Amino acid sequence: MEQFDNIDEYIADLKGKLEVNPTCGNTHYNLGVAYLTRRDFVEAEREFLDAVAHSPRMAEGYVQLGGIALQRDDMESCLNYNVQATQQRPFFAVPWGNIGFVYMQLGEHDKAHKALKKALKLDPEFAQAQATMSTLLITMGDYEEADKILKVLLERQPNFGPAWNNKAIIDAHNGDWADAAVCIRKAEESGFEVLEDFKKEVEENNK
Template identity: 40%
Template sequence: MEKAKNAEEYIAQQRQMIASNPDCGTSYYNLAVALIGMQKYDEAEKELVKALDCSPGLAEAFVQLGGLALRKGDLDACLDYNKRAVKAKPGFSEGHGNIGFVHLQRGEVDEAIQALQRATYFNFRFVQAFASLGSAYLMKGMIDESIENSMKALVLAPDFAVAHNNLAIAYLEKGDYEKAADHCGRAVQLGYAVAPEILKEIEKK
């Protein structure tokens, strides 16, 4: 219960700050993030809109709204909010990463690659974006590029299961069954649901 009490205290503080300075977008944003932490998503959405009314260039607020849209399964709104985020702050890697993620979900691989490359350009420690690039290149049949980006993800986070899964598939494509089995084993160990046909293929070899 201690945590909720702290979160509630924090929320109360943010509300006080808003009361004393109602034009501060950051206070609305901080309040919204705390509300998201407590799973009060509808309330959070209202505060994010207020944050942007006060500070239209608050890229982080657009990204949070994109995240809330994604929770509802609204990929169009998620994409739109993240595009507005990178318009407000062109070097905002998280926005580019989310744009890439949405394109990937829709099977728009070229657009995904473009956005994810931007994400990793602006943040060379963006594990999720490197792993997603690994997936995107795999979909395009660009195996070496897929391996390169999945490896970059693993340098940053050795236990990133998606990257291990992508490497298992990529090495399978290259006929390097030992490495494929290695990465497949790691992905399974880390709780990743490797596709049954991949497991079968590796066992066969």
């Protein structure tokens, strides 16, 4: 996209390519990504559907469709698309991480744990899966194991907001209120929106 002045020029170029070769899955995929940049989810979804129709083994296309389904809070479609991605590329960590996230949202903790373990076995440095796993472990009451994961993650990615938020939750659980306040500040500096009720609880306990 470097040679284009803006996203509209890039989209126009890709559309021109599709006029010449309408069955190119990669071009449909790139056009879908371009529409996502513009937050045009309807057009993006159409292009990703065309991408996987013409290139059925394109796991990334299914992952993108799953992401759009998640935007609509359509957990079932999100899950199904990511399962399709794993069927095309079993050793692709991203869909396994997404499957774990969806199962966690649905309260299926054992299935979530299994999928996230698979994601992290395939890619031990997959930050989003590490953060999701820490959230799951907190939900299951295993604060110690969650803390271990977060320490590793934050050493490598010190600006990862969701991890700082989870670290704050663990510190609060352990009664380390001053540390929790520091973690909240770091989460917010990283652009993460911390729940107001939790912030107030930490503030009250630091008075």
